[in-house]
Amino acid sequence: MVTTSAFPDPLAIYVHVPFCxxxxxxxxxxxxxxxxxxxxxxxxxxRHEITGCAERGRPVGSVYFGGGTPSHVPVAHIRNTxxxxxxxxxxxxxxxxxLEANPASAQAPSLAAYRQAGINRLSIGxxxxxDETLRSLGRLHSADEARDAILEARSAGFDNISVDLIFGCPxxxxxxxxxxxxxxxxxxxxxxxxxxxxxxxxxxLADMVACGAAVLPDESVTAAMYSDIIDRLxxxxxxxxxxxxxxxxxxxxxxxxAYWTDMExxxxxxxxASYAHGVRKVNVRTPMEYVRRYRGGSSPVAETExxxxxxxxxxxxxxxxxxxxxxxETRLRNRFGSDTLRTLEPAFSRQVAAGTIERASGxxxxxxxxxxxxxxxxxxxxxx
Amino acid sequence: METYSQDHIRNFCIIAHVDHGKSxxxxxxxxxxxAISERDMQDQLLDTMDIxxxxxxxxxxxxxxxxxxxxNGQAYxxxxxxxxxxxxxxxxxxxxxxxxxxxxxVVDAAQGVEAQTVSNVNLAYNHNLxxxxxxxxxxxxxxxxxxxxxxxxxxxxxxxxxxxxxxAKQGLGTREVLEQIVHRVPPPSGDPQAxxxxxxxxSHFDTYLGVVCYVRVVDGMIRxxxxxxxxxxxxxxxxxxxxxxxxxxEETESLRTGEVGFLTAxxxxxxxxxxxxxxxxxxxPASEPLPGYRKxxxxxxxxxxxxxxxxxxxxxxxxxxxxxNDAALSFEPETSAALGFxxxxxxxxxxxxxxxxxxxxxxxxxxxxxxxxxxVFRVLxxxxxxxxxxxxxxxxxxxxxxxxxxxxxxxTVFVPSAYIGAVMELARDRRxxxxxxEHITHGTAVSEAKAGSQHxxxxxxxxxxLAEILLDFYDQLKSRTxxxxxxxxxxxxxxxxxxxxLDILVNGEVVDALSMITHRDKAYQRARxxxxxxxxxxxxQQFEVRIQAAIGGKIIAAESVRPFRKNVTAKxxxxxxxxxxxxxxxxxxxxxxxxxxxxxxIPQEAFLSVLKIG
Numbered sequence: 001m002v003t004t005s006a007f008p009d010p011l012a013i014y015v016h017v018p019f020c021x022x023x024x025x026x027x028x029x030x031x032x033x034x035x036x037x038x039x040x041x042x043x044x045x046x047r048h049e050i051t052g053c054a055e056r057g058r059p060v061g062s063v064y065f066g067g068g069t070p071s072h073v074p075v076a077h078i079r080n081t082x083x084x085x086x087x088x089x090x091x092x093x094x095x096x097x098x099l100e101a102n103p104a105s106a107q108a109p110s111l112a113a114y115r116q117a118g119i120n121r122l123s124i125g126x127x128x129x130x131d132e133t134l135r136s137l138g139r140l141h142s143a144d145e146a147r148d149a150i151l152e153a154r155s156a157g158f159d160n161i162s163v164d165l166i167f168g169c170p171x172x173x174x175x176x177x178x179x180x181x182x183x184x185x186x187x188x189x190x191x192x193x194x195x196x197x198x199x200x201x202x203x204x205l206a207d208m209v210a211c212g213a214a215v216l217p218d219e220s221v222t223a224a225m226y227s228d229i230i231d232r233l234x235x236x237x238x239x240x241x242x243x244x245x246x247x248x249x250x251x252x253x254x255x256x257x258a259y260w261t262d263m264e265x266x267x268x269x270x271x272x273a274s275y276a277h278g279v280r281k282v283n284v285r286t287p288m289e290y291v292r293r294y295r296g297g298s299s300p301v302a303e304t305e306x307x308x309x310x311x312x313x314x315x316x317x318x319x320x321x322x323x324x325x326x327x328x329e330t331r332l333r334n335r336f337g338s339d340t341l342r343t344l345e346p347a348f349s350r351q352v353a354a355g356t357i358e359r360a361s362g363x364x365x366x367x368x369x370x371x372x373x374x375x376x377x378x379x380x381x382x383x384x
Numbered sequence: 385m386e387t388y389s390q391d392h393i394r395n396f397c398i399i400a401h402v403d404h405g406k407s408x409x410x411x412x413x414x415x416x417x418x419a420i421s422e423r424d425m426q427d428q429l430l431d432t433m434d435i436x437x438x439x440x441x442x443x444x445x446x447x448x449x450x451x452x453x454x455x456n457g458q459a460y461x462x463x464x465x466x467x468x469x470x471x472x473x474x475x476x477x478x479x480x481x482x483x484x485x486x487x488x489x490v491v492d493a494a495q496g497v498e499a500q501t502v503s504n505v506n507l508a509y510n511h512n513l514x515x516x517x518x519x520x521x522x523x524x525x526x527x528x529x530x531x532x533x534x535x536x537x538x539x540x541x542x543x544x545x546x547x548x549x550x551x552a553k554q555g556l557g558t559r560e561v562l563e564q565i566v567h568r569v570p571p572p573s574g575d576p577q578a579x580x581x582x583x584x585x586x587s588h589f590d591t592y593l594g595v596v597c598y599v600r601v602v603d604g605m606i607r608x609x610x611x612x613x614x615x616x617x618x619x620x621x622x623x624x625x626x627x628x629x630x631x632x633x634e635e636t637e638s639l640r641t642g643e644v645g646f647l648t649a650x651x652x653x654x655x656x657x658x659x660x661x662x663x664x665x666x667x668x669p670a671s672e673p674l675p676g677y678r679k680x681x682x683x684x685x686x687x688x689x690x691x692x693x694x695x696x697x698x699x700x701x702x703x704x705x706x707x708x709n710d711a712a713l714s715f716e717p718e719t720s721a722a723l724g725f726x727x728x729x730x731x732x733x734x735x736x737x738x739x740x741x742x743x744x745x746x747x748x749x750x751x752x753x754x755x756x757x758x759x760v761f762r763v764l765x766x767x768x769x770x771x772x773x774x775x776x777x778x779x780x781x782x783x784x785x786x787x788x789x790x791x792x793x794x795x796t797v798f799v800p801s802a803y804i805g806a807v808m809e810l811a812r813d814r815r816x817x818x819x820x821x822e823h824i825t826h827g828t829a830v831s832e833a834k835a836g837s838q839h840x841x842x843x844x845x846x847x848x849x850l851a852e853i854l855l856d857f858y859d860q861l862k863s864r865t866x867x868x869x870x871x872x873x874x875x876x877x878x879x880x881x882x883x884x885x886l887d888i889l890v891n892g893e894v895v896d897a898l899s900m901i902t903h904r905d906k907a908y909q910r911a912r913x914x915x916x917x918x919x920x921x922x923x924x925q926q927f928e929v930r931i932q933a934a935i936g937g938k939i940i941a942a943e944s945v946r947p948f949r950k951n952v953t954a955k956x957x958x959x960x961x962x963x964x965x966x967x968x969x970x971x972x973x974x975x976x977x978x979x980x981x982x983x984x985x986i987p988q989e990a991f992l993s994v995l996k997i998g
Contacts (some may be wrong), residue, residue, distance in 0.1 A: 014958055039495060101755035130393075141541070186708045195954040195955060196950070196952070197954075198953075198954055198955075219948075219949045219950055220950075222949075222950050223949035223950035226950060226952075243952055243953075243954065243956070244954050244955065256957060257959050259956070259958055259961065260956075265958060267958055267959070271959060272958065272959060273958035273959035273961070273962070274958075275958070280962055281959070282959055282962070303962075305962060311965065314965055314968070314969065315961060315965055317964060318956075318961075318964065318968060319956065319961070322956060350983075352394045354926060354927075354983070356926065371952065372948075372949065372950050372952060373947075373948045373949075373950065373951045373952065374951070374953075375951045375952055375953055375967075375968060375971065376925065376926055376948055376951050376971075377926070378968050379968050379971035379972045379974075379975060380973060380975070382965075382968060382969065383968060384972055384973075
């Protein structure tokens with residue numbers, strides 16, 4: 001018998017399913033709508049990428065089907081892909097296996113089938129429990145459908161459900177957001193992600209904002225929304241463990257935590273990212289190009305980045321501080337050296353004095369004030 | 385190489401307003417005389433610095449020797465001396481004109497005579513040069529050669545009956561220009577037997593040769609091994625080499641009376657061989673130097689500070705290197721409470737200042753903060769002593785000031801008569817004193833038909849405080865006259881003014897580098913405009929930034945930059961991580977270009993805000 005410590009750390013595996021019934025106004029992910037004829041070819045290409053993976057045979061602690069809308073494609077594709085991953089890697093028996101589902105496409109029969117296939121965590125893209133907000137985002141489902149989806153998931157036996165909410169939507173008030181949060185708490189899901197709406201360039205939302213068709217809340221309002229969301233969810237027993245993520249005790253996302261703690265991960269599919277042996281690779285963004293690369297026999301990797309020690313340190317600081325528990329200073333020092341850490345000390349002290357970060361029991365973490373302006377604070381703290 | 389008798393030498397320069405085609409004509413002349421065989425070199429060969437080519441102006445002059453076989457069958461030695469084309473460099477222009485007997489005057493057939501043309505022609509007259517008018521760009525649809533000819537005669541009083549009609553772009557008229565040079569420009573008149581006198585009309589520093597002096601031999605001759613003396617500085621050197629530019633440097637045995645070329649003599653400092661100085665023979669010195677020497681005197685000062693204080697020694701080194709080539713650049717260490725250690729630098733004018741700043745950033749990779757430019761104020765103190773103030777922060781306490789004087793200039797503005805009102809308004813707004821106005825009218829029927837239109841022009845003369853020109857006077861003039869106005873000025877002494885110091889406070893602290901001296905009546909307007917401009921350029925940050933303007937501790941204008949309330953990326957999963965890190969790295973890079981004052985980050989532009997608030 002070998003002890004588990006003789007194995008490398010378990011991998012996190014991400015599978016990107018880019019297909020959607022319709023693109024939302026704000027979306028700039030690698031997704032396509034109305035191109036379902038590509039689905040079989042895409043999964044064939046995925047199959048090829050998985051079986052050819054250089055990390056074959058390694059233990060896997062989590063699998064995550066993200067999108068896009070994984071619930072939009074026939075369940076068989078998900079089942080087969082997961083089966084292939086189990087054949088190719090050593091997926092732990094207690095692995096967290098998540099699927100992102102859209103309330104519009106997550107109906108009872110398929111939910112049961114996911115469960116049977118081995119999916120043990122559902123992440124439901126609710127976004128809001130108000131129809132008006134859902135329309136402003138270009139979502140296909142209603143608030144009632146969202147509630148039904150959660151209840152059906154429970155009936156199907158899912159005991160680890162996450163709900164996504166978006167705040168700072170066009171026309172949304174602070175009261176609207178608090179209504180959404182209260183509705184989410186009432187659903188008693190184990191996990192919640194609340195994302196501030198980001199207007200990405202070249203999205204329909206960006207055009208709507210530019211021409212005045214969509215009016216976003218003022219920054220001071222979104223700041224209050226964010227702050228109140230944190231207060232309400234913490235009061236309801238959720239742990240705020242990352243900028244946008246909340247969980248009941250024991251239900252933090254193992255998969256996403258891997259991204260933030262310098263664990264290795266492998267992404268399959270269009271636009272997905274891998275990080276192993278200090279190298280980050282990102283695949284081509286469009287599903288069609290991804291399929292073409294497979295057919296043409298070339299690698300789907302579009303970008304490769306070998307992280308320098310400085311970049312690794314920057315990421316350790318950025319990702320570490322985005323975690324609410326913050327950074328273990330001793331670990332950081334052991335990893336990057338005392339001399340390097342000393343050069344960062346002036347910025348650390350400056351931000352401590354400014355009340356944006358705090359030091360307690362050997363950890364460095366963002367204060368609430370620092371959390372709200374984390375990007376500004378992080379720009380001061382990273383090396384360079 | 386063949387040598388030419390003194391009567392077969394012609395020394396000439398080309399004078400023109402910016403963009404009237406001086407450099408293109410020079411290129412054509414170089415081609416026609418075989419100095420460059422093909423257009424395989426860059427356009428406008430004479431301008432050798434990148435910045436010059438980008439800005440389309442000539443900063444450093446060069447002198448090229450050409451051989452021209454004229455239509456009379458005889459070969460001539462032509463020396464083309466290039467001149468800088470900007471008002472900042474008037475003295476340099478005058479020195480290169482002094483090295484010539486003739487000037488080719490290029491006037492754009494569509495634009496006509498401009499303010500700079502007038503000042504250049506006046507300079508040429510002062511040096512008794514024969515002027516050969518060339519009406520250029522006759523191929524343009526808007527060209528009006530006849531009117532331009534009249535302009536040249538009536539405005540410049542230059543006989544233009546035989547003006548060459550040219551299109552330098554198309555190579556039209558180049559030979560005729562050369563023929564006129566040969567036949568109308570007199571040969572140099574110096575005495576080959578007299579003691580050496582040579583005019584230094586430019587110089588540059590070469591790492592291997594030391595200072596390379598561009599000289600015009602007026603009397604006698606120079607050869608290697610000769611002991612020479614610079615008469616203004618009294619410094620003696622032994623000549624290492626002499627030669628000419630064809631346009632590449634080429635050594636010769638000597639430079640003889642009337643010739644133009646270079647000399648090197650292991651001269652380490654450009655300040656030992658000043659432009660305008662006279663070179664003579666140390667053993668047999670001339671009794672009198674050539675007339676017209678004056679030391680380059682900076683007119684405009686600003687503080688230059690490294691964004692990162694650790695770059696301070698590099699800044700010094702870079703300034704020293706630039707000074708090797710630019711005797712008009714001066715610098716002295718200064719400290720600012722806000723900006724740390726830097727240098728107070730003196731320039732001939734605004735353009736000169738911008739060029740130096742750009743070269744420091746581009747060629748030496750320095751990140752700099754430049755404080756707003758200032759003129760030199762003269763302060764008479766109550767105790768009877770006087771002082772020059774180059775830095776507004778150094779103005780004494782008002783109780784110690786008896787009188788403040790500021791430098792004035794006499795400015796000439798050329799403008800279509802339709803814009804007289806606009807120019808007068810601007811000049812009045814800038815405390816200008818109207819001197820007089822001349823109408824430029826044309827006698828022919830053609831011109832009368834255009835009378836009252838934009839072709840009817842006036843020359844306005846104003847006396848203006850130089851400080852008012854440092855603000856965006858030229859930009860304003862251009863925009864208020866739709867680009868039709870041209871402008872030139874020369875210093876006209878000091879006058880008393882009701883001047884006060886305006887301080888800028890950031891979060892309650894005076895930023896000395898932002899202080900300015902301004903006229904009392906304009907202080908409120910300036911203060912308001914300045915704080916508003918600062919509000920625009922100071923980015924939002926962690927804290928609120930209060931920006932105030934004050935006179936002697938009394939706040940007269942205030943604005944504030946709201947802090948970030950929320951600035952945090954929502955999603956940061958696998959593929960987002962690289963993007964997110966790069967975003968934050970970029971933000972960090974941006975911060976590096978800013979100056980930390982207290983806990984506020986101030987971008988470079990903020991320090992030049994003062995310039996944009998005219």
